[in-house]
Amino acid sequence: xxxxxxxxxxxxxxxxxxxxxxxxxxxxxxxxxxxxxxxxxxxxxxxxxxxxxxxxxxxxxxxxxxxxxxxxxxxxxxxxxxxxxxxxxxxxxxxxxxxxxxxxxxxxxxxxxxxxxxxxxxxxxxxxxxxxxxxxxxxxxxxxxxxxxxxxxxxxxxxxxxxxxxxxxxxxxxxxxxxxxxxxxxxxxxxxxxxxxxxxxxxxxxxxxxxxxxxxxxxxxxxxxxxxxxxxxxxxxxxxxxxxxxxxxxxxxxxxxxxxxxxxxxxxxxxxxxxxxxxxxxxxxxxxxxx
Amino acid sequence: xxxxxxxxxxxxxxxxxxxxxxxxxxxxxxxxxxxxxxxxxxxxxxxxxxxxxxxxxxxxxxxxxxxxxxxxxxxxxxxxxxxxxxxxxxxxxxxxxxxxxxxxxxxxxxxxxxxxxxxxxxxxxxxxxxxxxxxxxxxxxxxxxxxxxxxxxxxxxxxxxxxxxxxxxxxxxxxxxxxxxxxxxxxxxxxxxxxxxxxxxxxxxxxxxxxxxxxxxxxxxxxxxxxxxxxxxxxxxxxxxxxxxxxxxxxxxxxxxxxxxxxxxxxxxxxxxxxxxxxxxxxxxxxxxxxxxxxxxxxxxxxxxxxxxxxxxxxxxxxxxxxxxxxxxxxxxxxxxxxxxxxxxxxxxxxxxxxxxxxxxxxxxxxxxxxxxxxxxxxxxxxxx
Numbered sequence: 001x002x003x004x005x006x007x008x009x010x011x012x013x014x015x016x017x018x019x020x021x022x023x024x025x026x027x028x029x030x031x032x033x034x035x036x037x038x039x040x041x042x043x044x045x046x047x048x049x050x051x052x053x054x055x056x057x058x059x060x061x062x063x064x065x066x067x068x069x070x071x072x073x074x075x076x077x078x079x080x081x082x083x084x085x086x087x088x089x090x091x092x093x094x095x096x097x098x099x100x101x102x103x104x105x106x107x108x109x110x111x112x113x114x115x116x117x118x119x120x121x122x123x124x125x126x127x128x129x130x131x132x133x134x135x136x137x138x139x140x141x142x143x144x145x146x147x148x149x150x151x152x153x154x155x156x157x158x159x160x161x162x163x164x165x166x167x168x169x170x171x172x173x174x175x176x177x178x179x180x181x182x183x184x185x186x187x188x189x190x191x192x193x194x195x196x197x198x199x200x201x202x203x204x205x206x207x208x209x210x211x212x213x214x215x216x217x218x219x220x221x222x223x224x225x226x227x228x229x230x231x232x233x234x235x236x237x238x239x240x241x242x243x244x245x246x247x248x249x250x251x252x253x254x255x256x257x258x259x260x261x262x263x264x265x266x267x268x269x270x271x272x273x274x275x276x277x278x279x280x281x282x283x284x285x286x287x288x289x290x291x
Numbered sequence: 292x293x294x295x296x297x298x299x300x301x302x303x304x305x306x307x308x309x310x311x312x313x314x315x316x317x318x319x320x321x322x323x324x325x326x327x328x329x330x331x332x333x334x335x336x337x338x339x340x341x342x343x344x345x346x347x348x349x350x351x352x353x354x355x356x357x358x359x360x361x362x363x364x365x366x367x368x369x370x371x372x373x374x375x376x377x378x379x380x381x382x383x384x385x386x387x388x389x390x391x392x393x394x395x396x397x398x399x400x401x402x403x404x405x406x407x408x409x410x411x412x413x414x415x416x417x418x419x420x421x422x423x424x425x426x427x428x429x430x431x432x433x434x435x436x437x438x439x440x441x442x443x444x445x446x447x448x449x450x451x452x453x454x455x456x457x458x459x460x461x462x463x464x465x466x467x468x469x470x471x472x473x474x475x476x477x478x479x480x481x482x483x484x485x486x487x488x489x490x491x492x493x494x495x496x497x498x499x500x501x502x503x504x505x506x507x508x509x510x511x512x513x514x515x516x517x518x519x520x521x522x523x524x525x526x527x528x529x530x531x532x533x534x535x536x537x538x539x540x541x542x543x544x545x546x547x548x549x550x551x552x553x554x555x556x557x558x559x560x561x562x563x564x565x566x567x568x569x570x571x572x573x574x575x576x577x578x579x580x581x582x583x584x585x586x587x588x589x590x591x592x593x594x595x596x597x598x599x600x601x602x603x604x605x606x607x608x609x610x611x612x613x614x615x616x617x618x619x620x621x622x623x624x625x626x627x628x629x630x631x632x633x634x635x636x637x638x639x640x641x642x643x644x645x646x647x648x649x650x651x652x653x654x655x656x657x658x659x660x661x662x663x664x665x666x667x668x669x670x671x672x673x674x675x676x
Contacts, residue, residue: 001517001518001520001521004517005514005517005518008511008513008514008517009514011511011513012511012513012514109344112344112348116349117345117346117347117348117349117352118349118534118562118565118566119534119537119538119562119566120566121537121541121565121566121567121568123568130545135547137545137546137547139545208510211511212510212511212513212538212542213538213541213542213545214510214538214541216346216508216510216534217346218345218346218508219508219510221508222508222509253514254513254514257503257514257515257518258514258517258518261504262503262504262505262514262515262518263476263504265504265505265506265514266506
């Protein structure tokens with residue numbers, strides 16, 4: 001039973017981590033908390049449901065469609081909600097936050113309108129594949145989620161640290177004007193960041209749909225808030241911190257149910273975050289703003 | 292927007308004070324409205340407060356669909372002419388109260404149907420009672436709702452009646468001794484369902500292995516379910532709304548938990564089968580509404596509803612449908628669109644033959660009716676015996 005709970009915790013934690021990676025990428029480069037990230041995540045889940053359940057198409061197409069559409073949404077978000085604010089003088093530094101909150105409300109209501117209020121089941125045969133080891137049931141989806149989250153984290157670290165585009169991105173994060181003077185196309189870098197972050201949200205969405213078989217227009221909000229808590233815990237803008245923070249929160253939530261009272265699940269998880277932040281205010285892996 | 296709301300609110304509250312001072316004037320207005328409907332038909336505006344947007348918007352959709360269908364049929368008969376004034380509560384207490392105050396202060400509104408959640412009724416009920424507006428909940432099943440006041444009614448079977456009925460049948464059939472309880476702890480409705488379950492379990496001498504909780508909108512229940520699985524219960528008592536409940540069943544079955552579930556009223560919806568598929572088999576609920584009943588009235592309602600909205604009516608649509616018929620019946624008996632007369636007429640409703648069954652109000656305005664116990668088998672609700 002303990003092993004099963006461990007698997008539950010790691011699955012949940014990996015999903016949190018993927019959501020948080022998208023958050024942390026946008027924060028690291030733009031210094032913006034993207035409140036619409038949770039809703040983009042939710043749209044990814046819905047696209048997965050539509051492609052695999054309603055249209056009966058194979059799962060890889062679902063992933064492709066979810067990535068494509070959330071990437072387009074990321075582009076629109078940057079083009080219409082963030083860029084106009086960046087080019088203007090005298091805009092409050094809170095304006096992009098408010099603007100993304102606006103987008104999140106818009107998207108939640110839009111999905112409500114498009115997909116309806118209820119819970120949508122995710123019927124992919126892939127989600128049914130499982131192994132029995134003794135009395136323990138492990139689903140392939142759970143392993144896939146963990147693997148994808150690790151790959152995304154490592155890929156992102158590599159991309160940011162070792163490639164030219166990653167360097168350009170870090171330069172942009174360091175100082176927008178200097179980077180653009182040095183010949184970095186900052187506009188393109190920023191757009192790309194938001195698009196990649198959104199596509200990662202889309203991937204997380206479809207994974208949640210498969211793992212928990214539950215997709216609703218409201219799922220974005222709570223996931224978004226947890227993602228936010230995780231990047232604070234892991235260190236704002238830090239990729240490894242997002243991964244570690246996600247796993248810590250996922251495991252904490254699960255083991256509170258095992259050893260404590262499930263009614264305090266959210267409360268104690270967040271309490272743990274407060275305690276960690278009291279000891280390490282910059283977060284687990286946080287230094288100054290870096291990626 | 293905010294300014295506008297603020298303005299509305301201040302206008303409303305000042306109107307509230309005014310109307311409180313001049314109850315007599317309001318009655319006169321109501322009477323005039325009643326007599327305007329010449330040609331015999333009693334003309335009345337019925338206010339509706341419903342959960343139309345937000346996480347539980349599916350309830351509001353079902354309820355307003357049921358009401359509109361009933362309105363169309365009632366008005367076609369020509370004895371009563373009902374106009375529905377629909378307001379959204381978004382499932383929030385404050386918004387429900389604002390919406391209800393707006394209706395209460397509108398002189399034309401004779402009575403209110405709604406709000407959707409017991410949580411909302413707990414704030415709206417006292418307000419309506421104080422203002423002398425009859426209010427009837429069609430989906431409020433928590434304890435103590437009609438006891439709020441003389442003007443507060445409901446036609447939804449309370450959990451306190453429904454849950455023990457279904458538990459008793461399930462225990463007899465499966466010879467259950469050990470149970471696990473799982474419930475949503477942030478909703479008055481599921482919380483009150485849990486209280487009833489716990490009390491009934493104690494009364495029936497069952498051993499409660501564990502009590503687990505979850506929150507609204509949660510999507511991962513694996514931790515709680517794994518814990519329950521390890522304890523090997525004979526039966527799982529689950530007080531949840533269908534959206535969460537269906538996902539819980541799905542995750543439980545995937546994990547290998549195959550014992551039956553006993554659910555509360557919020558769990559009782561065809562949507563459970565829609566969402567959970569085969570995993571929904573083995574859910575036992577007591578219901579006031581059974582769409583497959585061999586009753587011409589029920590059959591007619593189901594076919595009309597399907598024609599109008601393209602889907603099968605659920606319990607919430609059916610309860611709302613009956614509620615408006617009960618309203619219409621009382622209005623007819625009252626003979627005028629007067630709030631006090633309507634209240635008295637409502638209190639007298641007895642042996643009303645609706646689609647839910649043989650319906651009466653007791654002296655407190657609560658339901659007197661026998662629930663049917665159903666079980667999901669092979670993807671369909673069947674009578675449980």
